[in-house]
Amino acid sequence: MAPSPTGTLHVGTARAALFNWLVxxxxxxxxxxxxxxxxxxxxTPEFEEEILGSLRWLGLDWDEGVGVGGPHGTYRQSDRLExxxxxxxxxxxxxxxxxxxxxxxxxxxxxxRAQKEGKxxxxxxxxxxxxxxxxxxxxxxxxxAPVVFEDMVRGTVTFEPQDIDDxxxxxxxxxxxxxxxxxxxxxxxxxxxxxxxxxLLPSTPKHILLTRALGASEPVYAHLPLLFGSDGKKLxxxxxxxxxxxxxxxxxxxxxxxxxxxILGWSPDGETTVFSREExxxxxxxxxxxxxxxxxxxEKLAWMNGEYVxxxxxxxxxxxxxxxxxxxxxxxxxxxxxxxxxxxxxxVQERTRLLPEAxxxxxxxxxxxxxxxxxxxxxxxxxxxxxxxxxxxxxxxxGLEHWNTEAIESALRSLPERLEIGAGKVFQPLRISVTGSxxxxxxxxxxxxxxxxxxxxxxxxxxxxxx
RNA sequence: GGUCCCGUCGUCCAGAGGCCUAGGACGCCGGCCUUUCAAGCCGGAAACGCCGGUUCGAAUCCGGUCGGGACUGCCA
Numbered sequence: 001m002a003p004s005p006t007g008t009l010h011v012g013t014a015r016a017a018l019f020n021w022l023v024x025x026x027x028x029x030x031x032x033x034x035x036x037x038x039x040x041x042x043x044t045p046e047f048e049e050e051i052l053g054s055l056r057w058l059g060l061d062w063d064e065g066v067g068v069g070g071p072h073g074t075y076r077q078s079d080r081l082e083x084x085x086x087x088x089x090x091x092x093x094x095x096x097x098x099x100x101x102x103x104x105x106x107x108x109x110x111x112x113r114a115q116k117e118g119k120x121x122x123x124x125x126x127x128x129x130x131x132x133x134x135x136x137x138x139x140x141x142x143x144x145a146p147v148v149f150e151d152m153v154r155g156t157v158t159f160e161p162q163d164i165d166d167x168x169x170x171x172x173x174x175x176x177x178x179x180x181x182x183x184x185x186x187x188x189x190x191x192x193x194x195x196x197x198x199x200l201l202p203s204t205p206k207h208i209l210l211t212r213a214l215g216a217s218e219p220v221y222a223h224l225p226l227l228f229g230s231d232g233k234k235l236x237x238x239x240x241x242x243x244x245x246x247x248x249x250x251x252x253x254x255x256x257x258x259x260x261x262x263i264l265g266w267s268p269d270g271e272t273t274v275f276s277r278e279e280x281x282x283x284x285x286x287x288x289x290x291x292x293x294x295x296x297x298x299e300k301l302a303w304m305n306g307e308y309v310x311x312x313x314x315x316x317x318x319x320x321x322x323x324x325x326x327x328x329x330x331x332x333x334x335x336x337x338x339x340x341x342x343x344x345x346x347x348v349q350e351r352t353r354l355l356p357e358a359x360x361x362x363x364x365x366x367x368x369x370x371x372x373x374x375x376x377x378x379x380x381x382x383x384x385x386x387x388x389x390x391x392x393x394x395x396x397x398x399g400l401e402h403w404n405t406e407a408i409e410s411a412l413r414s415l416p417e418r419l420e421i422g423a424g425k426v427f428q429p430l431r432i433s434v435t436g437s438x439x440x441x442x443x444x445x446x447x448x449x450x451x452x453x454x455x456x457x458x459x460x461x462x463x464x465x466x467x
Numbered sequence: 468g469g470u471c472c473c474g475u476c477g478u479c480c481a482g483a484g485g486c487c488u489a490g491g492a493c494g495c496c497g498g499c500c501u502u503u504c505a506a507g508c509c510g511g512a513a514a515c516g517c518c519g520g521u522u523c524g525a526a527u528c529c530g531g532u533c534g535g536g537a538c539u540g541c542c543a
Contacts, residue, residue, distance in 0.1 A: 002543095003543055004542090006542085006543075024499070038542095038543085039542065039543070041542095042542085043543095100541095104540095104541085107540095111471090111539085114468090115468050115469065116468080117468095117469095118468060118469060119468090119469065120468095120469050120470055120539080121470095121539065122469095122539095123469095124469085131490095134543050135541090137541095138541095140476090154471095154472070154473095156470090157471075157472085159470075159471075160470085162470095163469080163470050163471085164470090165539090167540095167541095168540085168541050169541095170541085171541040173541080175539085175541090177540090177541070177542085177543090178542070178543045182543085196503060197537090198471095198472065198473090198536085198538095199536095199537055199538070199543095200537090200538090200543085201471065201472065201497080201532095201537075201538080202470070202471060202472090202537070202538040202539075203538080203543090205469075205471095220532065225472095225473080226536075226537070227537085230477095230478080232535065232536080233536085234537080244534080260479095262478070263480065263492090264480090265479090265480090266480080267479085267481070267491090267492095268481045269480090269481075269491090270480055270481025270482075270490075270491065270492095271480090271481070271492085272480095272491085272492090273479085273491075273492045273493085274492090288480095290473095290480080291472075291473060292472095292473050292474065292536095293472095293473070293476095293535090293536070293537095294478090294479065294480090295477095295478055295479075296478095296479095297478050297479065297493070299478085299493065299494060300478075300479065300492080300493040300494080302493095302494085303492090303493055303494085305491095306505095306506090347505095348506060348515080350506055351504065351505040351506075352505085360498050361504090376503095393486075401476090409528095412502090421542075422502090422503090423477065423502050424501095424502055424503075425502090426502075427502035427503075428502065428503065431502075431503060432503095432504090435503095437503090438503055438504085439503055439504045439505090440503065440504075441504085441505090442502080442503085442504095443502060443503080444502090466476095467468085
């Protein structure tokens with residue numbers, strides 16, 4: 001795994017990392033995280049931290065690389081610039097690469113010519129007659145044989161030499177291009193498997209040629225299908241959240257995101273959708289990964305998150321929900337208030353897919369209800385007899401000796417029969433009066449958690465509005 | 468334009484010549500449960516891009532076609 005710290009960790013990159021991790025864990029291999037920061041302009045330490053943090057959050061621990069060390073230094077390309085420059089020069093000395101001092105517009109002409117003739121630029125971007133001693137260094141692409149390789153997800157992939165141009169490996173400022181740096185790293189770090197996005201498939205013959213020029217043999221490649229947005233285009237900002245950290249901040253559970261990402265392009269058997277990390281590790285095989293791109297569906301992720309939220313231990317759910325509840329209320333809650341939440345937390349948990357939803361469900365516990373959901377009011381509170389229901393409710397609740405779920409339930413349960421109306425006709429007006437909406441956690445528990453005084457006050461208030 | 472990759476329900480994933488009247492999941496629709504909403508349960512609509520070929524038999528193999536995508540930089 002070799003992210004570039006030029007931005008936050010993208011979900012597509014996270015998925016590639018996830019697959020790398022699965023391969024390593026499945027085969028008891030070594031999962032390595034290195035940093036591709038040759039783009040000094042855009043790379044920052046902050047992004048690097050963000051990316052590593054996101055990886056850890058997802059649960060992708062690495063055995064070797066940035067932060068944890070290993071036999072190959074810092075695993076940061078910016079610390080190896082000299083190594084890359086040396087390799088490039090050795091290749092020049094060996095006659096396998098050359099300096100190219102042609103002007104950009106000369107090269108541009110060659111490309112245009114190729115395009116005009118319906119050919120690949122590789123036909124013309126070649127070593128010039130007169131070798132230069134300055135300028136960027138290009139690799140000399142051997143023109144005698146096609147580059148063929150077995151991709152673990154694509155199968156056999158073939159590139160003709162004319163379709164590969166003599167690409168730049170060392171820029172004129174002496175810094176390596178991505179191709180050089182990443183290939184040298186693969187060789188130096190003895191990488192056995194490279195699983196990366198399909199967008200790098202066209203670069204792979206270059207990497208293979210470079211690897212061979214270095215006298216090494218290439219790793220096994222696996223090019224993962226890309227992630228698309230709902231419009232079938234490469235996933236980007238306009239499709240919603242693309243940074244993994246946004247999901248963390250919005251209260252998604254890492255296990256759920258892990259599971260969802262894993263199922264994009266792979267499945268253990270075609271029947272199972274929800275599975276643990278361990279099950280994924282046990283079943284994973286790069287050969288089983290799909291070839292076709294996958295559309296990232298936030299709806300299914302939300303559902304999946306709900307599966308994991310419901311499976312959470314009660315205490316853990318409360319702990320995780322707290323910041324979202326407080327955010328919904330706009331203030332921190334006292335321990336006393338928090339105990340009231342915990343009374344109905346298990347009921348909230350069942351109704352939560354995304355943690356922020358937990359907050360919305362319990363605002364009524366902590367904030368007074370001074371306006372009501374318009375639709376709910378219109379549908380329920382304007383009906384005949386609602387005032388009588390509230391009066392009756394008020395009467396039985398006021399007389400309660402103990403204020404708890406059981407007492408409230410037994411008091412209210414008798415009302416429908418006594419008033420000779422349906423249960424819903426009794427409970428919905430009370431629900432709206434107390435919570436402000438016709439949708440809420442179960443009524444008796446809600447009233448119990450809210451407390452006697454506020455409950456009665458709210459019913460009275462709603463009763464007053466009915467005139 | 469060129470090179471390469473891809474093509475099963477709206478979406479994700481099964482299917483590696485007969486087990487397919489194509490299976491599972493999300494979403495959607497209907498029902499049950501129920502004081503609401505969820506959850507759960509039951510049921511439903513929904514796909515092999517198209518055309519040829521190989522074969523007794525093709526979603527599965529081959530060719531073509533159409534469609535989509537990636538790449539095409541001294542970015543990664």
